[in-house]
Amino acid sequence: xxxxxxxxxxxxxxxxxxxxxxxxxxxxxxxxxxxxxxxxxxxxxxxxxxxxxxxxxxxxxxxxxxxxxxxxxxxxxxxxxxxxxxxx
Ligand SMILES: Cc1cc2nc3c(=O)[nH]c(=O)nc-3n(C[C@H](O)[C@H](O)[C@H](O)COP(=O)(O)O)c2cc1C
Numbered sequence: 142x143x144x145x146x147x148x149x150x151x152x153x154x155x156x157x158x159x160x161x162x163x164x165x166x167x168x169x170x171x172x173x174x175x176x177x178x179x180x181x182x183x184x185x186x187x188x189x190x191x192x193x194x195x196x197x198x199x200x201x202x203x204x205x206x207x208x209x210x211x212x213x214x215x216x217x218x219x220x221x222x223x224x225x226x227x228x229x
Contacts, residue, residue, distance in 0.1 A: 142169050142187045142188060143169060143171075143185060143186040143187050143188070144163075144166055144169050144170040144171070144186060144187065144188045144189075144190065145170070145171050145172075145173055145178070145182065145183065145186050145188075145189050145190070146159045146160075146162050146163045146166070146170055146171070146172045146173070146190045146192070147159075147173050147174075147175055147178060147189060147190065147191050147192070147204075147207075148172070148173075148174060148175065148191075148192040148193065149174065149175045149176075149192075149193040149194065149200070149201045149203045149204040149207075150174075150192075150193075150194065151194055151196075151201065152194075154194070155192045155193060155194050156174075158192055159172050159190075159192050160172055162190060162192075175193070175203045175204050175207050176203060178207075180207070180210050180211050183211070183218070183219060184218060186219070187219065187220045187221065188219070188220060188221045188222075188223065189219055189221075189222050189223070190223045190224070191204065191208070191222075191223075191224045193205075
């Protein structure tokens, strides 16, 4: 199973959580910053795990914008979408 753990992180906490999740999954997981990927990268994966800080009761702006860009076609191709909104 091909997995992307996608994160945004202002102060590094969400990045640490994303890296820990990626390490627990193992070689099948790629841990990527939302600033280093595009929605089209999801076409070849089976599972997307998202983590972002909460800013003003929403996912941080880079992740919010990314999620808005995800097309129905890309989402439909995913077997699973698992979202974590990191908080303190
Ligand atoms: C500008 C800003 C806005 C925030 N807004 C919220 C909020 O609305 N609700 C909340 O529970 N936490 C809020 N937080 C706290 C962050 O979500 C929290 O500290 C998070 O763990 C930071 O993750 P990071 O280290 O990956 O950046 C805010 C933090 C910042 C810097």
